[in-house]
Amino acid sequence: MKKPAITLILSTYDYPVALGKILESLSKQTLAPLEIIIADDGSGEPTRILIEESILRLGLPIRHCWQQHQDFRKAIILNRAIAEARGDYVVFLDGDCVPEREFVADHASLAERGYWVQGRRAFVTESAVHDFMPTIRSVWGLALSGKLTGLPKALRLPYSFVSRGTQQRGILGCNLGIWREDLLAINGFDETFVGWGREDADLANRLYHLGRPRKFVYGRAILYHLNHPVVPRSRLNENQSLLDRTIAEKRIRAVKGLDQYLTLS
Secondary structure (H helix, E strand, O other), X not given: OOXXXXXXXXXXXXXXXXXXXXXXXXXXXOOOOOEEEEEEOOOOHHHHHHHHHHHHHHOOOEEEEEOOOOOOOHHHHHHHHXXXXXXXXXXXXXXXXXXXXXXXXXXXXHOOOOOEEEOOEEEEOHHHOOOOOOOHHHHHHHXXXXXXXXXXXXXXXXXXXXXXXXXXXXXXXXXXXEEHHHHHHOOOOOOOOOOOOOHHHHHXXXXXXXXXXXXXXXXXOOEEEEOOOOOOOOOXXXXXXXXHHHHHHOOOOOOOXXXXXXXXX
């Protein structure tokens, strides 16, 4: 099957140290994405300057999709970014996760009609974040010094290990590959999820209800999460209730979602 044209959507909020490392890594990918859309939930001036400098210095095909910050509204800015996407396959990357150099190529190879892809992530401790870049030497060095956890998820293996199904375990919003037509069919992210948590699981379950099982992948599409202080989770219980309702009702389309932006894209 011909490899899809990939739009990479990178969500961020006021973490330019990590964003700079991510953009450096994206400039060294073995397969470049068609475009990079930075979905920005209201970052300040340092992030804007970093993005503009990165466009000039690294030559990346970046577009900056920004909204004013009013609480954690990741679902909204992701929908706006999806509406702008020109690729037929969308890879989602969080602004605290640095991709390994084969990340985009791996997602392109893993893309398969009728499925969506979930990759994994390893964790770099806060004390090691400043100097981290994803090379084989640095990954092993951090692991041996106890500054990287989840080593089995940090290594690109000779063969990928893929399980297919509709499990709830391991759903993460930071390492997803989804056909754009499937995102349109489920109406993107549900913007009734405000505050941290469960908007990604809601998306995944609506894909399940659409008849799109997950390819759960180890050994490919590697990410390194840069640890940081925990984000406030004051609305987690409310968001869990919304997720439970989606599952119980086998809902496919978001209550408030992507369609409101499509006429603007």
